[in-house]
Amino acid sequence: MPRISPKATQRIAIACVWGGGVITVLILVVVIGYVLVQGIPGLSLNFLLTPPKGGLAGGGGISTVILSTLYLIGLTIVILVPIGLGAAVYLAEYAPDNRVTRLIRYGVEILAGVPSIVFGLFGFALFVTVLHFNFSILSGALTLVCLLLPTMIRTSEEAIKAVPYAHREAALALGATRWQVISKVLLPTALPGIVTAIILCIGRAIEETACLYVTMGGCAAMPRSLLSCGRTLSLHIYYLAMDTRDFAGAMTTGAVLIITILVINGITNWLSARFQRKMKGAT
Amino acid sequence: MSRYLTDRLARYAVFAGAAVSFLVLLAIAVFVFRGGLPAIREIGIFDFLFGTVWRPGQGQYGILVMIVGSVAVTAGSLLLAVPLGIACAILLAEVAPSGVRQFLRQAVELLVGIPSVVYGLVGMVLLVPAIRQLGGPGYSVLAASIVLMAMVLPTIISISEDSIRSVPASYKEAALALGATHWQTIWRVLLPSARSGIIAGVVLGMGRAVGETMAMIMVIGNSITFPTSPLSPTRTLTGNIAVEITYAGGLHRSALFATGIVLFILILIINSIAVISLKRGGHAQNLA
Numbered sequence: 043m044p045r046i047s048p049k050a051t052q053r054i055a056i057a058c059v060w061g062g063g064v065i066t067v068l069i070l071v072v073v074i075g076y077v078l079v080q081g082i083p084g085l086s087l088n089f090l091l092t093p094p095k096g097g098l099a100g101g102g103g104i105s106t107v108i109l110s111t112l113y114l115i116g117l118t119i120v121i122l123v124p125i126g127l128g129a130a131v132y133l134a135e136y137a138p139d140n141r142v143t144r145l146i147r148y149g150v151e152i153l154a155g156v157p158s159i160v161f162g163l164f165g166f167a168l169f170v171t172v173l174h175f176n177f178s179i180l181s182g183a184l185t186l187v188c189l190l191l192p193t194m195i196r197t198s199e200e201a202i203k204a205v206p207y208a209h210r211e212a213a214l215a216l217g218a219t220r221w222q223v224i225s226k227v228l229l230p231t232a233l234p235g236i237v238t239a240i241i242l243c244i245g246r247a248i249e250e251t252a253c254l255y256v257t258m259g260g261c262a263a264m265p266r267s268l269l270s271c272g273r274t275l276s277l278h279i280y281y282l283a284m285d286t287r288d289f290a291g292a293m294t295t296g297a298v299l300i301i302t303i304l305v306i307n308g309i310t311n312w313l314s315a316r317f318q319r320k321m322k323g324a325t
Numbered sequence: 326m327s328r329y330l331t332d333r334l335a336r337y338a339v340f341a342g343a344a345v346s347f348l349v350l351l352a353i354a355v356f357v358f359r360g361g362l363p364a365i366r367e368i369g370i371f372d373f374l375f376g377t378v379w380r381p382g383q384g385q386y387g388i389l390v391m392i393v394g395s396v397a398v399t400a401g402s403l404l405l406a407v408p409l410g411i412a413c414a415i416l417l418a419e420v421a422p423s424g425v426r427q428f429l430r431q432a433v434e435l436l437v438g439i440p441s442v443v444y445g446l447v448g449m450v451l452l453v454p455a456i457r458q459l460g461g462p463g464y465s466v467l468a469a470s471i472v473l474m475a476m477v478l479p480t481i482i483s484i485s486e487d488s489i490r491s492v493p494a495s496y497k498e499a500a501l502a503l504g505a506t507h508w509q510t511i512w513r514v515l516l517p518s519a520r521s522g523i524i525a526g527v528v529l530g531m532g533r534a535v536g537e538t539m540a541m542i543m544v545i546g547n548s549i550t551f552p553t554s555p556l557s558p559t560r561t562l563t564g565n566i567a568v569e570i571t572y573a574g575g576l577h578r579s580a581l582f583a584t585g586i587v588l589f590i591l592i593l594i595i596n597s598i599a600v601i602s603l604k605r606g607g608h609a610q611n612l613a
Contacts, residue, residue: 053422059412061412070435073447074435077443130340137343152593153353155532157535159535160585163581191346197520221331251538252567279446279611289450303440
């Protein structure tokens, strides 16, 4: 068998590597492009402002779905941010290197890997069944808080740690207590980073389905309170595609979802670039 | 209120935040196990794990089909995603000029951001009819593997790229100085040195694949039958829980929680392997 020269091998191998990159980009282009091309023609103000027809035929708009999604995300963020930020401040500023800290860090790490549907089972058992919140936006939000905690903690801890050490020393030298350093210096300086963390969590909340499928009930009616059932945009796509086979409606909802995510992604990138520049300038 | 008192209270408050996150993990374990143990006790661990019939109506609860289904789609997706992901990682770490690199990074980031139902939807509309042309119902292990591939790809790419980058520059310089071509350096030096990081990336991708739910339900067909070929439908552990939990009661519900226990333990094992292999990688590189 004739040996291929190292140069030729290199040329073939590098071509394959480029091929891998092209395929990856193609996957993205096909998924996003297909949904946008199929979905955008159905998109209109009317679609956004009318409720879904419900029933087995699909059809209608997504007004109630948008409202449920907003309620869910609002409630989730209101509960998530104090807990997540508290944990992040503790881990970044207080945590002594002892067994309790290691246990907490280990817990956060494990929690990050637990599949969404297992969070769903937990939410179903605790919030829906034991606490009698039934299938509701509240049950969904509480489940989502548990799921998003690791993301919130990790990203905001990084933002707090990115504040240069000199800031802390300067404040402490002026006689500030530790909490004054945190609340008056660290948190305001890390604010853009924390906002990025929150937006990241909102993005993930919009993408999430499995844990909400088993806790929110999935009804298409107008949510009257936090205890009424509801469905998010993602869930709506699932119900349209699986239960009613209304693929056109699912594609249009998908287009709305993808546009939202593109916007969120853009904001996150812009904010975090700004934050990093600022922290670099400060050192 | 004196600022010293505030200081002390604040300390307790933030500690409470940190404690909650650990308690959540504990609560998940407690509730899932509490829900599932009665079924395991009643059915018997062996019959539950290796029973081939799942007929809740007749009190038969064996999850072997779902275990095989989950393993099949995970293996299928990794078979597709690993070569592609490593190729992309090499491209990002060693080959591409910085403009292309930035573009590709953005693309990978977006790939993570696309909701799993959107992957499922595109799978249903584009992939399933195409696969039907090859025979079978179209809803199949193959369709599920391809959809999953797109979802685990970003994990494999970003962790592999990081570990290729963290190989000390002196390794590369030494190889090039010996007259190796760039590719020989990549293949014989960089990839072997980054091996444990790459393995960690693949294992984390495996974790994502095992845990994925909605997209799987949408393209795999959900029939409770062993997959005999890539073209046949089956059901995953995650799909089994999601499809049946909202209406199940009694022993049936408990059996679904027991399925959750299996999933939970599986993920714990997979993630521990990833963490160990990441740590080992870091260690080896520190020694160098």
